[in-house]
Amino acid sequence: MLNNKPIGIFDSGYGGLTVFRSIIDQLPQYDYIYLGDNNRAPYGNRSFKTIHDYTWECVQWLFKQGCPLVILACNTASAKALRTIQQRDIKNDPEKRVLGVIRPTAEVIGNYTKTNDIGVLGTDGTIQSGSYLLEIEHFFPEVKVHQQACPLWVPLIETGEYDDPGADYYVKLYLDQLLARSVKIDTVLLACTHYPLLIDKIRAHLPAHINIVSQGDIVAQSLLDYVKRHPEINEKLTQTQSRKFYTTSDDTADFDHHASMFFSAPVKSKYVSVK
Incomplete structure (x- = not known):
């Protein structure tokens, strides 16, 4: 493992x-290692300190597997842990880099709106952090951001109930609350990596003219640009197309079942303790 230099991908669970x-x-x-901290998920309603501590433990584990670059593919971790990790934990270690999903999204989200009114859907933790308000204002000060927490969406998705007819009630509930904030909203950002699994229901309960923006392609394009701009990092990364999956849940069969839905391909994971 240590002869390889994979890109680490971290999330609190499946998203x-x-x-x-x-x-x-x-x-x-590239080579990749995915780590889901399913044993301690969800992160959404935990404190800044707890989320930082959990995230930092997982990031350190990925570093120990040889990852010189780690992506926090989790909005809550990006909102509540990334800054501390970058500015304190790895400040004096130029060999290690940690990136998140909020900044690359904020850098382009303003390009999707014509009315300059954007809705942001996320977990309680992401919304309460105010990270999207600050980051979008930095890149697009003319854009007005309307936030809406959707605390029941992640549980619906992780229990596999997101396809059930009953899920429509909770999808419509939060969308109606968001749209009540402004009639000018023409773009809705799914600021949680779980939410793409609800995209058909979300689309069904939004007016047809509203853009729905998921983060996957945005983050991938940002990473592509990053490795081009940082050849000193790119040259460290091994390229044998190796892909490994790990979870902190000891029920790897359950993880594999759910993970395959999110990944759109079969997943075979191994259990790991990050402590």
Whole structure:
């Protein structure tokens, strides 16, 4: 393992696999390790400190597997842990890089709107952090951002109930609350990597003119640009198309079943303890 230098992909559970799928589609040549901290998921309603501590433990584990570059494919971890990891934990270690999903999304989201009114759907943790408000304002100060927490969507998805007719009630509930904030919203960002699994229901309950933006392709394109701009990182990354999956849940069969839905391909994982 240590002879390889894979890209690490981290998420608190399954959602990051939708981003991982897009990354592989655009950068298939690299080696990858995916780690889901399913034993401690969900992260959405935990404190900043707890989310940082959990995320940092997982990032360190990925570093130990030889990853010089780690992607936090999780909005909650990106919102509540990334800054501390970048500015404190790895500040004096130029050999290691950690990137998130919020900044690359904020860099382009303003290009999707004509009315300059955007809706952001996310977990309680992501919404309460205010990260999207700050980042989008930095890149698109003219854009007005309307946030809506959707606390029941992740449980519906992770229990496999997202396809059930009953899920429509909760999808419509949060979308109606978001749209009530402004009649000018013409773009809705799915600021949780779980939410693409609900995209058909979301589309059914939104007016046809509203753009729905998922993060997978955006993050993948950002990573492609990053490795081009940082040849010193790119030259460290091995390219044998190796893909490994790990979970902190000791029920790997359950993880594999759910993960395959998010990844759109069969997944075979191994259990790991990050402590």
